[in-house]
Amino acid sequence: MSGLLLKGINKVYPSGVQAVFNFCLDIRDKEFIVLVGPSGCGKSTTLRMIAGLEDISSGELYIDGKLVNDVVPKDRDIAMVFQNYALYPHMTVYDNMAFGLKLRKVPKEIIDQKVKAAAEILGITDYLSRKPKALSGGQRQRVALGRTIVREPKVFLLDEPLSNLDAKLRASMRTEISKLHSRLATTFIYVTHDQVEAMTMGTRIVVMKDGFMQQVDTPQNLYDYPVNLFVAGFIGTPQMNFFKNARLVSEGNKVCVTFVGGNKIVLPKSVVARIKNINEYLNVDKDITLGVRPEDIHQDQAFIANSPETIIKARIEVIEKLGAETQIYCELDYDGKESSVIDNSTQMIAKISSRAVVSLKEVVELAFDAHHLHLFDGDTEASMLERDEGYEVIPENAEGSAFTPPTPQEMRAQIDAARIVTKEMKAQMRKDAKMAKRTAAMAAKENAETPADEDKAE
Ligand code: ADP
Numbered sequence: 158m159s160g161l162l163l164k165g166i167n168k169v170y171p172s173g174v175q176a177v178f179n180f181c182l183d184i185r186d187k188e189f190i191v192l193v194g195p196s197g198c199g200k201s202t203t204l205r206m207i208a209g210l211e212d213i214s215s216g217e218l219y220i221d222g223k224l225v226n227d228v229v230p231k232d233r234d235i236a237m238v239f240q241n242y243a244l245y246p247h248m249t250v251y252d253n254m255a256f257g258l259k260l261r262k263v264p265k266e267i268i269d270q271k272v273k274a275a276a277e278i279l280g281i282t283d284y285l286s287r288k289p290k291a292l293s294g295g296q297r298q299r300v301a302l303g304r305t306i307v308r309e310p311k312v313f314l315l316d317e318p319l320s321n322l323d324a325k326l327r328a329s330m331r332t333e334i335s336k337l338h339s340r341l342a343t344t345f346i347y348v349t350h351d352q353v354e355a356m357t358m359g360t361r362i363v364v365m366k367d368g369f370m371q372q373v374d375t376p377q378n379l380y381d382y383p384v385n386l387f388v389a390g391f392i393g394t395p396q397m398n399f400f401k402n403a404r405l406v407s408e409g410n411k412v413c414v415t416f417v418g419g420n421k422i423v424l425p426k427s428v429v430a431r432i433k434n435i436n437e438y439l440n441v442d443k444d445i446t447l448g449v450r451p452e453d454i455h456q457d458q459a460f461i462a463n464s465p466e467t468i469i470k471a472r473i474e475v476i477e478k479l480g481a482e483t484q485i486y487c488e489l490d491y492d493g494k495e496s497s498v499i500d501n502s503t504q505m506i507a508k509i510s511s512r513a514v515v516s517l518k519e520v521v522e523l524a525f526d527a528h529h530l531h532l533f534d535g536d537t538e539a540s541m542l543e544r545d546e547g548y549e550v551i552p553e554n555a556e557g558s559a560f561t562p563p564t565p566q567e568m569r570a571q572i573d574a575a576r577i578v579t580k581e582m583k584a585q586m587r588k589d590a591k592m593a594k595r596t597a598a599m600a601a602k603e604n605a606e607t608p609a610d611e612d613k614a615e
Contacts, residue, residue: 159311159344160186166216173579176202178368189345191359199368200348208237236310240317242301244289251285254303275306295326315347371562386538398505400447405438417503418490423466425527431543444535453526454507464524472520483511537564
C-alpha cells in the first residue's frame with residue numbers, strides 16, 4: 158500500500174513567493190495522478206515537496222499514513238525522474254542503472270537480477286553495455302526510468318520526463334509510461350504542462366493555476382464538466398470558444414442564450430434543468446459566458462436541419478486544412494466590419510469535416526450541439542451547470558466532484574494577502590537586521606571602551 162495524503166500544503170519560498178496554496182489531495186495506492194497547468198503554477202514545487210527536495214512551509218504530508226514532513230528524501234521510499242535525465246556519461250547503461258543500489262550496498266547478485274529485470278521491462282536489454290552517448294533521447298529516458306525502477310520505490314515522481322523528446326517519441330513514450338504503470342502497479346505522480354499528456358496518462362488529473370488547485374477529476378470529467386472557465390479553456394485543443402457578455406433570457410416557455418452579433422440559441426430542456434440557481438441569471442442584468450468546443454459546432458446540412466434552434470451565422474476568416482479535419486476561424490459580428498485579429502471576443506474556431514466545401518469570406522450557417530454547451534458565471538467564472546446523471550465517478554472516490562476551487566477574486570485576495578505578509582516579514586527582517594547591527598555596534602563600542610577604562614584604571 159502506498160497512498161499519499163496531502164493536507165493543506167503551502168509553500169512560500171525564502172524569496173517570499175508563495176508557490177502553492179492549500180494543496181489538499183488524497184492519492185490512493187496505484188493511482189496515476191497527473192499535475193497539470195501552465196508554467197509557474199506550482200506543479201514542480203508540489204512534486205519536490207513530496208520528494209522532500211523542498212521544505213513544506215505549512216501543512217502535512219503523509220505517505221502510507223506516516224507523517225513525513227521532516228523525513229529526508231532517501232528515507233521516503235520515493236524515486237524521482239527529472240526532465241533532464243542526468244545519466245553518468247562515463248558509465249555503461251548497466252552501471253548507470255546499478256549505481257544507486259551499489260551506493261546502498263545491495264549484494265551484487267541482487268543488483269544484477271534487478272537491473273536485468275528492469276532492462277527487460279523497458280526493452281533496453283540490448284543496450285546494457287553501451288554508454289549513454291550511443292543512445293537516442295528516448296533510450297536515454299528509458300535508462301533514467303530504469304535507474305528508478307531498480308530501487309522498487311513505493312511512489313514514482315516524474316517531472317516533465319518527456320519534454321526533451323520530439324513529438325513522435327513523446328507520443329510513444331507516453332504509451333510506454335502508461336504500460337509501465339500497469340506493469341509495476343505502483344503509485345505514479347506525474348507533472349506536465351501538456352494537457353494531452355495529462356489526458357492520456359492520468360487516472361486522475363489535478364489542474365492547477367497560480368499555485369491553486371482548480372479541479373481534481375478523471376480526464377473525461379475534466380472535458381465534459383470543467384468546473385470553471387480556466388479548466389474549460391485549458392483542456393481541449395483548439396481551446397473552447399468563449400462568448401462573454403452573454404445573457405440568459407426566456408421566450409415563452411423556452412430558455413435562450415443571447416450573445417455576440419445578435420445571435421440567439423435555445424437551450425434544450427435537459428440543459429436548462431442542469432442550471433444551478435437559474436433565477437440568479439434568467440432575465441436579469443447579469444452577464445454569463447457561453448462556452449462551445451470547436452468540435453461541437455457543426456456545418457453539415459443534416460445536423461443543421463435537426464438543430465433549427467441553435468443555428469448561427471458566421472463569416473469564414475481562415476481555413477486550415479489538417480487532412481483528417483478542417484478548422485475554420487469565423488467572425489460572428491461581421492456586419493460590414495473587417496474582423497480584427499486582436500479582438501477574439503467575436504470570433505470562434507469550428508472543427509468541421511475535411512470533405513466540407515467552404516470558402517474564405519463566405520457567410521455560413523453553423524449549428525451548435527446544444528447538449529454539450531457550457532455556461533459560466535460572468536463574475537466568478539464558475540460553471541453554472543450541474544453534471545448529468547451518470548457521470549464518471551471513480552470507485553470509492555467522489556472528492557473530484559466535491560472539491561470547489563477558489564474564484565479568481567478569492568485567488569487574487571490570497572495572493573495579495575501572501576504578498577502583504579511577505580512585505581511585512583521583509584520589513585520586520587530589515588528592522589531586526591538594523592537592530593542587530595545597532596546592538597552589535599553598541600557592544601563593539603562598549604568592548605572598545607572597556608579596555609580604555611581598564612587602561613585608565615591601571
Ligand atoms: P511549474 O512547475 O508549475 O512551472 P514551479 O513550481 O516551478 O512551477 O514554480 C511555481 C512558482 O514558484 C513560480 O512563480 C516560480 O517562479 C516560483 N519558484 C520556483 N522555484 C523557486 C525558488 N527556488 N525560489 C523562489 N521562487 C521559486
